[in-house]
Amino acid sequence: MNVTVTGAGGQIGYALLFRLASGQLLGPDTPINLRLLEIPQGLAAAEGTALELADCAFGLLASTTITDDLTQAFDGVNVALLVGSRPRAAGMERADLLAANGRIFGPQGAAINAGAASDVRVLVVGNPANTNALIARSHAPDVPADRFTAMTRLDHNRAVAQLAAHFDVSVTAIEGVAIWGNHSASQYPDVFHATVRLKSGERCFVRDLVDERWLAAEFIPRVAQRGSEIIAVRGASSAASAAGAALDHVHDWANSTPSGAGQWTSAAVVSDGSYGVPEGLISSFPVRSVAGHWRIEPGLEIAEFSRARIDASVAELVAERDAVAALGLLATQ
Ligand code: NAD
Ligand code: LMR
Secondary structure, rough: EEEEEEEOOOHHHHHHHHHHHHHOOOOOOOOEEEEEEOOOOHHHHHHHHHHHHHOOOOOOEEEEEEOHHHHHHOOOOOOOEEOOOOOOOOOOHHHHHHHHHHHHHHHHHHHHHHOOOOOOOEEEOOOOHHHHHHHHHHHOOOOHHHHEEOOOHHHHHHHHHHHHHHHHHHHHHEEEEEEEEEEOOEEEEEEOOOEEEEEOOOOOEHHHHHHHHHHHHHHHHHHHHHHHHHHHOOOOOOOHOOOOOHHHHHHHHHOOOOOOOOOEEEEEEOOOHHHHHHOOOOEEEEEEEOOOEEEEOOOOOOOOOHHHHHHHHHHHHHHHHHHHHHHOOOOOO
């Protein structure tokens, strides 16, 4: 499989590439040709990482190519991890990155359209991830829309971890969490369908154990602003957790998710109009991977508390879409 990682010389790249090459992306039986795309200033860092990759002597790593050429990077690509873009610094919101980073994703979408393998899967990590994915997708009219996704798995994992800490149980005891909307502070981490297996062994609905005040004042802001918390405490945006979430996203996409009640995950996928999210927006939903495709979980009842929050985050996505359209970053089709 040909796997392309953009921004390979950056901090997520460094946290991602070794785990990816060890088999955590596509499993222990799939050899990988790695393509590392960087801008010229980033090539030396990517070359350094490639030297270390060689020194790990990973049996699955068939080849490593480092390039600043889009055509070479995406020719025959099966999995494209679009990480490369500027991270947010302290005091910035994702919206500040719209214009700066949006320009990166049109040419990458066009190169994917021109050269990718017919089964290509694209995950956009670089922020603002949902809207960057929308830009890339608009430049790839020949690639099925459902191949373009953006990462909200980190938010999902954060929500699971926060609930597990609250109930003092393992993360494996939590099911049925969903992230809706944008990968931004407006996202809505939804626990209304979530369950927890308590230490007693009993499985309960989270909504029966917490009140709306705790959700609104503590849980939701904690999850939605975790990126800012990491930047403030660490002095740089999340890297290892982001890399882990990218591996989780692609691994589940390629290998399917369990079919049991509540055993979905979250990903930003192209909306088919479900749950009132305008068709075509790349918005986070509860999703399952079935036969290699993300499927939005159908039929969930949306509480009034949730509806307003989903709508607010989706409204932000609409505003981002309109802003990048006004900047001429969306291809007209
Ligand atoms: P970084 O600055 O350490 O690395 C970014 C790398 O991208 C740099 O090496 C840079 O040279 C390269 N780059 C810039 N423009 C490029 C282009 N046009 N083509 C190829 N490479 C390019 O940043 P990082 O910490 O690795 O973060 C990368 C992105 O991921 C940021 O936008 C960050 O906000 C985002 N992020 C998203 C999530 C998420 O959950 N979706 C989580 C964490 C970080
Ligand atoms: C995160 O969620 O950690 C990243 O998207 C970084 C950020 O800017 O919040």
